[in-house]
Amino acid sequence: MTSYSWAPGFVAGDRPRIVTSRFEFEDSFTLERYLATGGYAGLRAAIARPAAEVHEEVRSSTLLGRGGAGFPAGVKWGLTPEGVFPRYLVVNGDESEPGTYKDRLLMERDPHQLIEGCLIACYAAGLSRCFLYIRGEMALAQERMATALNDAYAAGYIGKNILGSDFSVDIVLHWGAGAYVVGEETALIESLEGNRGMPRLKPPYFPAAIGLYGKPTIVNNVETLSNLPWIATNGAAAYTAIGTESSPGTRMVAVSGHVKRPGVYEIVNGTTTFRDLLYGEEFCQGIRDDNELKAFVPGGGSAPWFLPDQLDLPFEGRLVGAAGSMLGSGAIMVMDSTTDIPAAALTLTRFYAHESCGKCVPCREGGTWLMRILERVVEGQGTTEDLDLLLEVGGSICPGSMPHAASAELGLEATPFPYRMTTICFVGPSAYVPVHSAITLFPSEFAERVAPARVRTRIPVTAVGSAQ
Amino acid sequence: MTDISENVDTVEITVNGKAIAAKKGEMVIAATDRAGEHIPRFCYHPRMAPVGMCRQCLVEIDTGRGPMLQPSCMVPVAPGMVVDTESETTKRAQEGILELLLANHPLDCPVCDKGGECPLQDQAFSHGPGESRYVEEKRHYEKPIDISPLVKLDRERCILCDRCTRFADEVAGDALIHFVERGNATQVMTYPDEPFSSHFSGNTVQICPVGALTATPYRFKARPWDLEQVDSTCTSCSVGCRISVHSSRDRVLRFQGVDDDDVNWGWLCDRGRFNFESVHADVRVGDPLIRTAPDRLEPTSWSGAMAITADLISAALASAGAESVAVLGGARGTNEDAWAWASLADAIGVERRDAQLDDGLPAGILGMPRATIRDAASAATVVLVAPDLKEEMPILHLRLRHAAVEGNTRIIEFSPTGSGLTKHAWRSIRTPVGATSATVAATLADPEVAAQLASGPVVIVAGRMNLAESADQVMASVQALTAAVPTATVLPALRRGNVVGALMAGLRPKTDDADARSILAAAAQGEIEVLVLVGADPLADLPDADLAHRGLAGAKRVISLDGHLSASSTEFADVVLPAAVMAEKSGTTTNIEGRVSTVTQKVTVHGTARPDWMVAVELASALGHDLGVSSVDDITARLAGAGAVAGSIWQGSVPPGQPVSVGTSAPNGYDMRLVLSRVLYDGAVSTRSSASIAALIGPGGVSMHPLDMEQLGVVAADEVRLSTDRGSIVLGVCPDERLDRGTVWIPIGQNSEDPRLLVGGGAVTDIRIERV
Amino acid sequence: MARFNDANLTTAHEIIARYPRPKSALIPLLHLAQEQNGYVTDEAMRQIAELVGVTPAEVLGTGSFYEMFRFEPTGRYLINICGTMSCALMGARELLHAAERSLGIHAGGTTPDGLFTLHQAECQAACTEAPCLQVNYRYRFKMTPEGVEQLIDDLRAGKLDDEIPPHGTLARVRQHIPSDRAVGAVDPDDVVGPPAWIPVTVEGAGS
Structure with a gap:
């Protein structure tokens, strides 16, 4: 039940903990503490075995990626083309999804755990150089990681012939400079190559095959890698014993917004429900001022919204997807009955419009256009036609049906995740998701806000004439 | 730059219900183009790597998992693929993209040079929604701005297709224009005070799909529908780029590159593109x-x-x-x-x-087994014993650069100065003036070089690398190379039209x-x-x-x-x-x-x-x-x-020259040796009488190694006196680390005292340099 | 001062050497330049271009993509007030107004004394501690308008100098890879075959 003054936001609780087990120590980020609490035992265990065995162990643990897509890490490692070297590990520590901040805590509070995870991944998958890309705005995380790396190098855990073995790898600390889109793995690679962080189209740029410098590259999230020391020490069987079969282990979830006790919780995967998280005594303890819950975003800012109707769903990827949203990066944002829904949607749409890299036209032009229309609506200057236009412009970013939650009150059936998109990555669609969720789930809030359609001056393209 | 000529294996795909044969590995849009099914596009260009930026070419593609909207410029053809370029979903997507592209486009077509030949205008008609619902304020930028003396940029018209920037970086190798800022504020820009001074800048104007980039010499000169055009060949240098000559009212108004698979792939250098102004220059002779x-x-x-x-x-x-x-x-x-x-x-x-005017090679070079440009660009090894091709034969430079960067060709360069290809060369060897052929001979003895030369076809590009050194050095070098590699062929880099x-x-x-x-x-x-x-x-x-x-x-x-x-x-x-x-x-x-x-x-x-x-x-x-x-x-x-048939190679019968033997010449008491060569904008009459590019002729000067400058006690831009037994001139000096010590390089035809006054009749020109 | 001083030039070379291709060092070097000068100067970009072998336009192209690089003189303290959803729900707007009032500038501006630059920022990854802000990327959690005013007073009085270095400095500890431990960066095209611990015959990772 404790939260620690040196780890603001983190609430320990009385649950199995894998990645946050040292957070209660004030000096959890030091090498001394790490070694005193079983640190680098997983690495020692791993390099005593053939790499293929370690890889198999991770594969059988069904450790799911924690960056958003939820792809099994062991399977991802196996996607590199056979016999092609060098292979790189790029650690995605560019956490920027609204609502999310588990990775920052993991880097600030337990940097050696991440380092050990990187080393195990490199060993198992034959990756000969590791780049640890930390979000630029996270100065403390950079400082803690730099110190930890320096200490680990000096102690022989990183570099040439690690612990006297033939395993050699450098971990290079790299830091970004403020661009949400770089969290997308192909954009992350572009950024690491010194370029503008603009995503590459998959295919052909599946990083596992064509990644950093055109070589096979594994991109793993900080939380994903932080699980590896535990798995290497305790084995896959112990790991799968926690959580559910399809979603084993634990995961970190940040719950923010209108709850009594916002915080980051390490929860058992797949079984904890949203109701547990929002109302449970060991979690958020209910909505602030005991207000009614109006809506919540279940998986970071880009996830379609849920209503109280969905509270009893467990925090589990497939079920949440079927219910019309996604778990994403493990972040819940809660809106109580006082919330101005169109204005709340605007904060997210503005975020994604701002963070568009500018590559794909639908995102570059459409995101900003959505934002402008929504601003008009929020300010009471919109018309009913603007509401149609929001959906039309959104349709140019996400063609076809959009996922959304069911609502008993509105008589809506759920449309399952995912959406289709005309863009390379999800930033463009993410600008539309909150607009679509808000209009679909709270039509009356918009209807009250807008005036009837007025006769609009349409600008015929034909007026400028073609010479041909 | 993309080679679109090579592959001949075919893959069958279905486009709008018709079976078509596509080339293995090509993108869907290239296959549909050939089949006559037009997919609208802005960023795609067949000679550049696809980038998937504009999303205009989205079509429904079914690879067995149901039709999916995909950018046809980035999806390679696969057997059995079903493409629908006309479905409702495709049409809706394409209309949506066009509406978004037009959202911030100024629609100033009546005063835009591109109006009438504008892909955005044309495709807004053919694939657009017909009207815009965008009532918000459009983006505003200062416009137009000069990004170089030849090119103006209007960022409001720009649709950020990445064509010009990709061209500058990937094709020309001059990444002087770039996207700056992000998202909705993204713009194409140069670095402050560093203009887009690429030898190839005019190509960006030609491939711009809107009127964002315009060529200063053509601005407001004509409307496209008033232009008449014929295909012709550029004779600014001897590469033979295919061009389209555009005129109105009996005046030539511009040259555009024509895509010729054998030669220029659609590109032109700026000298070739803009020296049309000389046709109507004041210095023309009108009467005997x-x-x-x-x-x-x-x-x-x-x-x-x-x-x-x-x-x-x-x-x-x-x-x-x-x-x-x-x-x-x-x-x-x-x-x-x-x-x-x-x-x-x-x-x-x-x-x-x-x-020739003693500035090329003996005509016997034409009697050696001849290579084509395609041979060179697909050879395992290209040996350069030639002047800086980027300056003298720019499009040949582009083809060889592409071969080295994108292809598997290795370049071995012999040069007294280095060149635009130096950074792409597998080996770049400085040749001391007067010892070119000795250096070539010594290099041939290197086992790694020998192994490389034995690894596949070899093409020798031979030209006069130094006008202050006898052509015999080059001829002897070529003879040494052909003796070492008897199957080698020669591409003569003789420059004049x-x-x-x-x-x-x-x-x-x-x-x-x-x-x-x-x-x-x-x-x-x-x-x-x-x-x-x-x-x-x-x-x-x-x-x-x-x-x-x-x-x-x-x-x-x-x-x-x-x-x-x-x-x-x-x-x-x-x-x-x-x-x-x-x-x-x-x-x-x-x-x-x-x-x-x-x-x-x-x-x-x-x-x-x-x-x-x-x-x-x-x-x-x-x-x-x-x-x-x-x-x-x-x-x-x-x-x-006699064999000179348009469209084919004229074999001719020029007798090969006699074997040349060269000695090494001892220094004659002067301390440095001179390299004279041409740069793109030189004293050529077609350059001097074309106002737009005449302004780009440089101030001239002498380049030397920084350590030689230090020894001489001069810093950049100081004036030095250069003397030979023939004459003496004063030039500004600039440092160039690529030069060997003891070698100085001077470009001819610049706005300075004429360095040719230093050249004597000997095999080399030795020179003395003093501070002024 | 716009070019790297000797110590930073040494650091720059050390950073470049960690990457298989020099251009990868571009963003770290821009940070280093910003650390030295408080913002990224034109001269610094030219020097970085030389150091990593690209054109200045490419340096600007990359640099201007990222939020954190400032290309004009910036306050000693850059105050970023988060305005994304969780912070917005918890009162971010009031924080911004308090800061604007207290500093006498609008978001986006710099105080005439050059001490403060104020920005409305997007999500800072501290959503449960909303509303939050960063001063030179150091957090202040669960802020109130009064807290913002107090913070500005403290900064102005120099009371937080130990905790908050001037704008441009991120981590105060740099990574240092000791040469006797470093594996070293190899050009990816020069690598043939698997690393030493992966048996050639049994394709460990790929099988």
């Missing part, structure tokens, strides 16, 4: 001129001028024999022009003739002592009665400026047939005959490969100018000889009979 006083040329009639010319030649033939008549030039004209002048020379027995055609058509020295150098030396000795300059300007072009001056002064009579009033004719010509220039005449030219291609007349000749061939035929007639032709087509047909 005769010298009436030492400093005076007066107009006369063609009949008068031709009578005088014929009289002068027949008098010379009668008094001093054919030995006393010489013809210099022909490389700026057509094959037909050169054939007529060679035939005239044959008819009157003149052996002293040369299309139709020099290969002129040499092959017969304007080459009949004997070793009949070349330009010998002719001018003889003239200086008073042995030449009549010197005919056929579009040649020895005063401006001969490396040994002193010899040019003495030769022209020593020739009893000088006849100049030229489109522009040259330095040589202004000072020395007794008769000036006005010649038609490119775009004013038709015929064929021959490029470095021997490839014959057509040039086409587009505008009326200036004044009473005539094509060179016609002057030769008339002159022959006046001298009592019938060349047997009465039209350019007659000559084209004759040449075709």
